[in-house]
Amino acid sequence: MATCSVPLEVTRIAEDIKSMRIRGAGRIARAAARALEIAAEKFEGESIEDFINYIKHVAQILVSTRPTAVSLPNAVAYVTSVIDKISRMDNINEAKKIIIGRAREFIEYSLKATDKIGEIGSRRIEDGDVILTHCNSSAALSVIIHAFKQGKRVKVYATETRPKFQGHITAKTLLREGIDVTLIPDSAVRLVMKNVDKVVVGADTIAANGAVINKVGTSQIALAAHEARVRVFVAAETYKFSPATVVGELVTIEERSPLEVVDEDFLKENKGIEVRNPAFDVTPPEYIDAIITELGIIPPQAAILILKDMFGWAIKDYYQYTTIGCEMEEI
The missing domain is CATH 1.20.120.420 (translation initiation factor eif-2b, domain 1)
Known part of the structure; x- marks a missing residue:
C-alpha cells in the first residue's frame, strides 16, 4: 500500500x-x-x-x-x-x-x-397515458422517453422530491425532450393520482422478496396508486438487486443530515425539535405491478430468480466490502 x-x-x-x-x-x-x-x-x-x-x-x-x-x-x-x-x-x-x-x-x-429497459418498458406505455414519476431515475426516464420517441403522446407529473429537489432535474430533462411535464409538490401525489394512468419509478435496491427501496416518498406514491387502482412499474437494472438479502441481510436506510431539511438557525432556535431525514423508504411487493429490467418484465415475486441467475458470484464477495451503516429497517 x-x-x-x-x-x-x-x-x-x-x-x-x-x-x-x-x-x-x-x-x-x-x-x-x-x-x-x-x-x-x-x-x-x-x-x-x-x-x-x-x-x-x-x-x-x-x-x-x-x-x-x-x-x-x-x-x-x-x-x-x-x-x-x-x-x-x-x-x-x-x-x-x-x-x-x-x-x-x-x-x-x-x-x-x-x-434496453427503456425499449422494453415503453411497450407498457400507451398513447395518451398520463404518467407519474418520482425523483430522478435514468431507468424510469428511459421508459418515458422511449415511449415518446415512438410517437406516443404522454403527459408526466414529476414530483419535486424534497429535500434535494431531484424532481427538478427530471422535469428539465423531460422538457428538453419535448414532453409535456408538470412539476408538483410531493404532498400533491394523492390529489393528482385520479388523473394518472401509470406510475413509473426507479429503484436503488430490490430485495430478494421483491420489495423496492427507493427515494423516500415512493412507498406513499405506491399506496396512493393502489388506492386509485393505478398500476405501478419499477424500472431497474439487474445490478440493483441485492444479493445480500438472499442470505438474510437487512437493507440499511440512509439517514442524511438534518441541514438538508432545515437551516442551522432553525436548529439553534428550536433545540427541542428532532429533525429526521431518511433518504429512502421500502415499498412492499404487493404494491408493485411489475419490475422492468434489461432482461424483461417480471413480477416482484420473481426477484429471487434474478438473484439466483445473476448474482451467485456476488453473494460471498459482497461481504468483503459491506460496512455498518445507519438505522436498519427490516423488509
Missing part, C-alpha cells in the same frame, strides 16, 4: 457520491466502476499483493459512501470479482489491465441496460 496512495480523482468521486453531487443508483454504480478503473491505472507498485490490498482499500472507501444503493457494492463486487484470478498472476501490468477491463465492461453494460 505504501507504493501508491489513493488518487485524488478517486477521492473526489467518493466525495461526490457521498455528497450527492453524483446521484441516481445507475450513475453512482458507473462512477464507482470508473473510480476503480482510475485506481488501477494510477497504481505504481510492482507487487501483486500490494495491488490487491490497494484495490480492496479503494473498494471499501467507495462502498462506505452510500449505504442503501446496492448498485454501488454490486458494481464494486463485479469489478473486483477477478481478484482471486489476479492473486495467481505475476505480471502487475496484466493484473491492472484485468481490473481496468472489468470496470469498463460494467460501465458499458450499465449504459446499455438502461437503454
Whole structure:
C-alpha cells in the first residue's frame, strides 16, 4: 500500500457520491466502476499483493459512501470479482489491465441496460397515458422517453422530491425532450393520482422478496396508486438487486443530515425539535405491478430468480466490502 496512495480523482468521486453531487443508483454504480478503473491505472507498485490490498482499500472507501444503493457494492463486487484470478498472476501490468477491463465492461453494460429497459418498458406505455414519476431515475426516464420517441403522446407529473429537489432535474430533462411535464409538490401525489394512468419509478435496491427501496416518498406514491387502482412499474437494472438479502441481510436506510431539511438557525432556535431525514423508504411487493429490467418484465415475486441467475458470484464477495451503516429497517 505504501507504493501508491489513493488518487485524488478517486477521492473526489467518493466525495461526490457521498455528497450527492453524483446521484441516481445507475450513475453512482458507473462512477464507482470508473473510480476503480482510475485506481488501477494510477497504481505504481510492482507487487501483486500490494495491488490487491490497494484495490480492496479503494473498494471499501467507495462502498462506505452510500449505504442503501446496492448498485454501488454490486458494481464494486463485479469489478473486483477477478481478484482471486489476479492473486495467481505475476505480471502487475496484466493484473491492472484485468481490473481496468472489468470496470469498463460494467460501465458499458450499465449504459446499455438502461437503454434496453427503456425499449422494453415503453411497450407498457400507451398513447395518451398520463404518467407519474418520482425523483430522478435514468431507468424510469428511459421508459418515458422511449415511449415518446415512438410517437406516443404522454403527459408526466414529476414530483419535486424534497429535500434535494431531484424532481427538478427530471422535469428539465423531460422538457428538453419535448414532453409535456408538470412539476408538483410531493404532498400533491394523492390529489393528482385520479388523473394518472401509470406510475413509473426507479429503484436503488430490490430485495430478494421483491420489495423496492427507493427515494423516500415512493412507498406513499405506491399506496396512493393502489388506492386509485393505478398500476405501478419499477424500472431497474439487474445490478440493483441485492444479493445480500438472499442470505438474510437487512437493507440499511440512509439517514442524511438534518441541514438538508432545515437551516442551522432553525436548529439553534428550536433545540427541542428532532429533525429526521431518511433518504429512502421500502415499498412492499404487493404494491408493485411489475419490475422492468434489461432482461424483461417480471413480477416482484420473481426477484429471487434474478438473484439466483445473476448474482451467485456476488453473494460471498459482497461481504468483503459491506460496512455498518445507519438505522436498519427490516423488509
